[in-house]
Amino acid sequence: MRESIKESKRIVIKVGTSTIMYPNGAINLQQMEKLSFVLSDLKNQGKEIILVSSGAIGVGLARMNLTERPVTIPEQQAIASIGQTELMSLYSKFFYHYGHQVGQVLLTKDVTDYPVSRENTVNTFEQLLLKQVVPIVNENDTVSVEELDHLTRFGDNDTLSAIVLELTDADLLVMLSDIDGFYDKNPMKYADARRFDTISEINEDILALAQDSSTKFGTGGMITKLNAAQIVMEAKKQMVLASGYDLSILFNILAGEHVGTLFTTQTH
Template identity: 55%
Template sequence: MGDKTKRIVIKIGTSSLVLPSGQINLRTIDRLAFTLATLSHQGYELVLVSSGAIGVGLASLGMKERPAEIAKQQALASIGQAALMRIYSQRFLDYQTHVAQLLLTRDVLEFPVSRQHTLNTINTLLAQHVIPIVNENDPVSVDELDHHTTFSDNDELSAQVATTIDADLLIVLTDINALYTKDPHKYPDAQAITEVPVLTPEIEEAASGSSTRFGTGGMVTKLRAAATVMKAGKQMILCNGENPKIIFDIFDGQQVGTRFGK
């Protein structure tokens, strides 16, 4: 990790926060809180982009299947977001760290005035050593021709947040160890790609879809996030979020996952 790296956005996906059984993965959340709190105490400025509202909503109501109706999904997100923030607040306070909630829609980051207000809020929180926890405002987001407020996924959201706040690095925690030459879930001979200085058609072709019923993003969306960050002259690291303490390895300079950018 370079000496100039100070402001970091960490994105964690639903697959890391919700167990295959549908229950909340408290061990991962606790490790995430410990790791980020430790780094915050060391002077790093951290923003957490967290998925999981619908998944946690399902767990809260004891439901197994994600409903097809948009209104029901948005209601679950509303329930789950409150539960998720309660867990985050408790866990981070265990490590003497405060968190704050920011729920964003696409238009907020597209319009200059609201974008600047969002940046001002995040900068103020970071100056007070508070970790903003960002998610899409799912209960009110809509995707219509004249009112497009949704992000395609939280991978895109994390990249937009990272570029908005001029973060030095985006770390994407997911359910796979790295970017591979092909889908490692299907092909045992798939090879990990450790460095991606530029995105090529071959690399984009190797991307595969999501492997979880709880999440919405796949490798394609992560490559789009990487492209956004790289265009801004920054870097992104994609790695396995099963144990978020892997972030310590990144800061110790170890080779972890796939690094995008020069």
């Protein structure tokens, strides 16, 4: 099953805020440059790369020298606007250094739900990839809202990255996280925790492991990762969940090595 990953041509890479920000709230410039280097090299190998990057609010807070996230929605959206500009400026600078151009794609749920705007979104991605540009995708936090009759938020970038895979008919989603795969119990708490190499079905037992309320591991975003994996598997594609600590791990994943957890319905 891992051998088939080597053949992946179009790849969606998702990075969380923790991958590009230090715990103290400052921007991890070293990680952002390393990510740009690795993805640029993958492009040099002939891969088509789409990056889904969180971090707009985190970067906005750092840019404005704020230590706490604002409480009100308008304040959060203003910070996201500031942060998204800075985030794209940094990515543009780093990718350009390695010989590649980037393009920003900000999405809201309603855009992908309606056929005409969905088609336009697909066409935009195709044109960017055709022009050898790296699309950098984020939820449009500046305008997205969540109301009873007007839902425009995806809610999380895990789900967004799976939808981007669907929209672009990508072969593989690599989700880089602060944990190196999906475990049967909290690996920070239990020495005998076992990492799943491959998961071929998101069943009740797997969901129960993610919902285990006795550990932070179960409620710290693993559910959204499983939801994303479900979307990917229903599309007959593959997803790898791995650690974003050392970004060169992307080379290992695409070489078919057994790192992280592979979510796939393929049997060979």
